[in-house]
Amino acid sequence: MSWEPVIGIEVHVELMTNSKMFCGCAVAFGAEPNTRTCPTCLGLPGALPVPNKVAIESIMSIGLALNCQVSPRSVFHRKNYFYADLPKNYQISQFDVPVCHDGYLDVEVDGETRRVGIERAHMEEDTGKSMHLGAGGRIHAAEGTLLDFNRSGVPLVEIVSRPDIRGAVESRAYAQQLRSVVAELGVSDARLEEGSIRFDANVSIRPEGEELLGTKVEIKNMNSFRSLERAVDFEIGRQIDLVESGGLVVQETRHWDEEAGVTHSMRTKEGSSDYRYFTEPDLVPMVMDEEWVDEVRGRLPELPADRRRRYEQQGLDRQGAGVLSGMDAELRAIYEEAVRSGAPAKAAATWLTGEVIGWARKHKVESSALLLDGAGLAELIEMVDEGLVSSSAAKEVLDGVLSGGGAPGVVAKDHDLLQMKDRDALEAAVDQVVAAHPGAVEGFRQGEEKVVGFLVGQVMKATQGKADPRAVNQILRAKLSE
Amino acid sequence: MIDSSISEAGRRLRSGEVTALSLLKTALDTAGRTEAQLHAFLTLDTEGARQAAAQADADFADGIDLGPLHGIPVALKDNMCTRGVETTAASQILAGYLPPYDATVVTRLRSGGAVVVGKTNLDEFAMGSSTENSAYGTTYNPWDLTRVPGGSSGGSAASVAAGSSLAAFGSDTGGSIRQPASLCGVVGMKPTYGTVSRYGLIAFASSLDQIGPFTRTVEDSALALQAIWGHDPHDATSYAGDYPDPTNGLGRGVEGLRIGLVSELSGEGFEPAVETATGAMVASLESAGAEVSEVSLPTFDIALSAYYLIAPAEASSNLARFDGIRYGLRVDGSTTEELMSRTRAEGFGPEVTRRILLGTYSLSAGYYDAFYGQAQRVRAAIQEDFARAYQQVDVLVSPTSPTVAFEAGARTADPLAMYLSDICTIPSNLSGHPAISVPIGLDDAGLPIGFQVMAPALGEEVMYQAAAEVEHLAGFSISPTAIEGAL
Numbered sequence: 030m031s032w033e034p035v036i037g038i039e040v041h042v043e044l045m046t047n048s049k050m051f052c053g054c055a056v057a058f059g060a061e062p063n064t065r066t067c068p069t070c071l072g073l074p075g076a077l078p079v080p081n082k083v084a085i086e087s088i089m090s091i092g093l094a095l096n097c098q099v100s101p102r103s104v105f106h107r108k109n110y111f112y113a114d115l116p117k118n119y120q121i122s123q124f125d126v127p128v129c130h131d132g133y134l135d136v137e138v139d140g141e142t143r144r145v146g147i148e149r150a151h152m153e154e155d156t157g158k159s160m161h162l163g164a165g166g167r168i169h170a171a172e173g174t175l176l177d178f179n180r181s182g183v184p185l186v187e188i189v190s191r192p193d194i195r196g197a198v199e200s201r202a203y204a205q206q207l208r209s210v211v212a213e214l215g216v217s218d219a220r221l222e223e224g225s226i227r228f229d230a231n232v233s234i235r236p237e238g239e240e241l242l243g244t245k246v247e248i249k250n251m252n253s254f255r256s257l258e259r260a261v262d263f264e265i266g267r268q269i270d271l272v273e274s275g276g277l278v279v280q281e282t283r284h285w286d287e288e289a290g291v292t293h294s295m296r297t298k299e300g301s302s303d304y305r306y307f308t309e310p311d312l313v314p315m316v317m318d319e320e321w322v323d324e325v326r327g328r329l330p331e332l333p334a335d336r337r338r339r340y341e342q343q344g345l346d347r348q349g350a351g352v353l354s355g356m357d358a359e360l361r362a363i364y365e366e367a368v369r370s371g372a373p374a375k376a377a378a379t380w381l382t383g384e385v386i387g388w389a390r391k392h393k394v395e396s397s398a399l400l401l402d403g404a405g406l407a408e409l410i411e412m413v414d415e416g417l418v419s420s421s422a423a424k425e426v427l428d429g430v431l432s433g434g435g436a437p438g439v440v441a442k443d444h445d446l447l448q449m450k451d452r453d454a455l456e457a458a459v460d461q462v463v464a465a466h467p468g469a470v471e472g473f474r475q476g477e478e479k480v481v482g483f484l485v486g487q488v489m490k491a492t493q494g495k496a497d498p499r500a501v502n503q504i505l506r507a508k509l510s511e
Numbered sequence: 512m513i514d515s516s517i518s519e520a521g522r523r524l525r526s527g528e529v530t531a532l533s534l535l536k537t538a539l540d541t542a543g544r545t546e547a548q549l550h551a552f553l554t555l556d557t558e559g560a561r562q563a564a565a566q567a568d569a570d571f572a573d574g575i576d577l578g579p580l581h582g583i584p585v586a587l588k589d590n591m592c593t594r595g596v597e598t599t600a601a602s603q604i605l606a607g608y609l610p611p612y613d614a615t616v617v618t619r620l621r622s623g624g625a626v627v628v629g630k631t632n633l634d635e636f637a638m639g640s641s642t643e644n645s646a647y648g649t650t651y652n653p654w655d656l657t658r659v660p661g662g663s664s665g666g667s668a669a670s671v672a673a674g675s676s677l678a679a680f681g682s683d684t685g686g687s688i689r690q691p692a693s694l695c696g697v698v699g700m701k702p703t704y705g706t707v708s709r710y711g712l713i714a715f716a717s718s719l720d721q722i723g724p725f726t727r728t729v730e731d732s733a734l735a736l737q738a739i740w741g742h743d744p745h746d747a748t749s750y751a752g753d754y755p756d757p758t759n760g761l762g763r764g765v766e767g768l769r770i771g772l773v774s775e776l777s778g779e780g781f782e783p784a785v786e787t788a789t790g791a792m793v794a795s796l797e798s799a800g801a802e803v804s805e806v807s808l809p810t811f812d813i814a815l816s817a818y819y820l821i822a823p824a825e826a827s828s829n830l831a832r833f834d835g836i837r838y839g840l841r842v843d844g845s846t847t848e849e850l851m852s853r854t855r856a857e858g859f860g861p862e863v864t865r866r867i868l869l870g871t872y873s874l875s876a877g878y879y880d881a882f883y884g885q886a887q888r889v890r891a892a893i894q895e896d897f898a899r900a901y902q903q904v905d906v907l908v909s910p911t912s913p914t915v916a917f918e919a920g921a922r923t924a925d926p927l928a929m930y931l932s933d934i935c936t937i938p939s940n941l942s943g944h945p946a947i948s949v950p951i952g953l954d955d956a957g958l959p960i961g962f963q964v965m966a967p968a969l970g971e972e973v974m975y976q977a978a979a980e981v982e983h984l985a986g987f988s989i990s991p992t993a994i995e996g997a998l
Binding site for chain 1: 590591592598600605608610611612614709710711712713714716717718744745746747748824825827828831832833834836837838847848851871874875876879883
């Protein structure tokens with residue numbers, strides 16, 4: 030039997046607001062433990078939450094970027110469970126009226142566009158962090174636990190996809206695409222390694238053609254896109270093997286073990302599954318009127334998908350547009366300026382995604398530190414087009430520009446890379462070569478076409494590569510035919 | 512004891528007839544003589560109070576006037592956080608807890624020059640109607656030391672009645688200010704929900720809790736309210752619009768005022784003396800020119816049931832934070848779960864445990880809709896009932912408590928009988944409306960009877976207008992007799 034994997038992904042995004050979700054404490058990664066706390070985020074008796082408007086605007090912008098509806102009125106709920114790093118032993122979250130709902134994200138997989146539905150994006154607060162001492166950081170047999178509440182109350186957006194994802198590669202593509210949207214919006218660091226974006230996947234399988242969903246398993250602890258892909262891939266295989274050998278998938282949470290490359294059933298139950306949600310009585314409903322939504326919409330930056338479409342309209346092919354639209358803002362800015370300065374889009378994109386990125390990688394230079402601007406790139410492209418430099422010399426010019434040698438024209442002159450355009454000088458060089466190789470000239474007259482290439486090569490050599498090969502070819506043929 | 516009103520003491524402070532230090536000394540002396548019998552206070556902050564009184568005297572000498580409570584000795588229910596002063600909510604689980612911050616109400620009182628004498632006793636986490644649920648012992652009624660002062664703010668009510676403070680502040684979730692005020696013969700008021708900040712009030716039921724004053728007179732009540740209310744950016748449920756002037760209606764009389772007597776708050780369970788006194792007051796109000804009618808609010812009959820689903824539900828969540836991890840009592844265990852459950856089992860008293868269990872149950876999957884959800888629908892129906900009534904009348908009146916102060920221990924074995932103590936007061940919490948209890952007389956045994964005036968949201972002006980007339984008509988200004996010797 031052939032099986033279809035069905036996957037839904039939950040993404041937690043930590044917002045990069047100045048202050049926490051419900052208090053004025055600074056949001057700061059890596060601060061001394063428990064120095065970014067106050068009565069509210071420590072859950073002290075009597076302390077109350079006050080919502081952060083910027084965080085609400087951030088989730089609105091995430092929702093709008095994911096083509097969601099923004100609820101005109103949204104409510105906070107309490108999610109009740111006991112855990113040592115959850116100071117109130119309830120998390121302020123959302124339940125039946127999230128800020129955003131019913132959107133989608135278009136994801137490119139193997140050159141095809143797949144539309145993944147977004148069920149909801151809701152606002153909540155993060156928990157503190159537990160650090161288990163000894164026992165390799167695991168809770169079992171730990172000698173003690175330290176609690177850091179700096180992260181407690183940091184605004185968190187949970188984005189829940191519909192079970193529209195059909196494989197491990199697609200899971201990874203969705204996660205990457207979502208990360209790029211969030212990064213583009215500037216609402217989060219979106220750094221996987223710092224945990225500011227985290228993924229859980231719900232994986233099930235069903236026979237191909239079946240409508241009903243199979244029993245889902247939630248997998249956690251994927252710390253990179255690669256581990257997400259591996260974990261989903263493993264889990265699909267595990268479920269298929271299990272079912273095909275007569276077993277049944279049980280609904281559970283499984284932990285991805287990166288080293289072993291397998292998922293394990295999580296034996297520690299994290300609190301109860303009955304969260305006893307009820308409306309947070311310390312907060313009033315949020316009202317997101319049309320005016321506010323429009324204001325947030327008006328401030329949205331261009332998103333990768335829109336940008337890719339625009340690049341295609343500028344003349345890039347689908348793949349080139351995709352590659353360029355996913356690149357750093359600094360590199361894209363060079364492209365945009367080059368095109369504004371008159372460079373053909375395709376040439377500008379090819380140079381950037383090829384030579385320029387290659388140079389940056391080789392020299393380990395951040396794209397923000399590149400000594401190339403769009404006008405410079407346009408100048409370089411124009412020099413090639415006009416035959417002022419050969420394409421190989423152009424690479425040397427680029428190297429000179431990126432190394433701090435100045436504008437392309439200056440570098441080409443300084444390094445003597447300009448092509449010989451002077452007709453008389455070229456003719457003289459051709460004459461010399463013709464005189465020096467009578468055998469080759471005789472060969473041409475006998476009909477040996479290939480000697481032309483040889484003679485052009487000799488001219489190029491004699492001119493240290495500065496001659497325009499097209500011009501040389503033309504002059505040479507004229508002379509040989511005399 | 513301090514036998515004067517805030518306004519009178521304030522006049523004397525400003526004329527130099529008394530000093531804040533001498534007022535404080537009288538209050539502390541009174542406490543010294545009565546506390547052994549009353550046990551109104553959990554903590555007396557003698558040193559802090561002395562400094563505040565000395566500062567007030569210095570201010571008066573410098574011509575600085577911070578308002579009506581400047582130099583006045585006040586007491587705070589021990590569920591309001593006071594920086595560096597032990598705050599326990601009368602629970603073992605918070606024994607020795609020193610808050611790192613002042614509640615907004617405390618900040619306002621201090622910046623208004625009030626002299627905070629100490630922290631008063633309450634039913635643990637404000638859950639109860641007799642102050643017998645305190646982990647630190649019962650408070651007794653100054654009118655009869657065998658009886659309860661009511662609750663949960665029983666310590667604050669007893670302190671004002673006994674004269675160890677001129678005003679005290681309590682919290683009212685289902686009647687916890689008005690009912691003890693009624694049983695102790697003082698004025699107790701619950702403001703419109705959202706007008707007094709809850710920041711720093713240890714939450715019982717967040718959607719119902721509201722801080723308010725105990726005073727000896729209606730005018731003092733309005734002055735004390737003005738000192739604490741107003742928008743607070745630390746409380747997201749704080750009202751940010753215009754506030755009425757509660758002193759505006761004082762002395763205006765009730766000529767033409769439409770007063771509705773709630774028909775549901777009488778009959779079975781109401782003591783004859785209470786009904787007689789209530790009837791007599793309604794007749795007096797009519798004689799004074801009010802248009803009195805009887806108004807039916809049928810949902811009042813189910814308000815108590817709704818309250819005992821909503822309040823425990825919120826409490827079960829609000830009290831989850833007391834887990835032994837960060838502050839307060841910790842009873843160790845071999846796992847975190849064991850540490851938490853042992854701490855909570857030992858730290859909470861029986862009534863608190865009962866309500867946490869009730870609330871947890873009513874929020875549980877499968878029960879939510881039948882219990883919590885249904886209670887919220889009843890709450891909405893009560894609000895509609897009130898709205899209909901206020902189309903016909905300006906204020907509603909009723910007894911504050913169906914009975915006078917009952918014997919200590921009489922209802923401790925029967926939680927339902929105890930819950931019925933709040934039958935008259937709970938509807939105003941569910942609607943978020945202001946209400947006040949004014950003493951109108953004594954029964955044959957010499958125990959005080961309270962009269963409740965309710966008004967629509969932000970109707971404090973008309974509420975005080977009616978309450979002042981009730982006070983005037985009752986002519987009640989008798990001090991408690993039971994501890995007379997000590998006084």
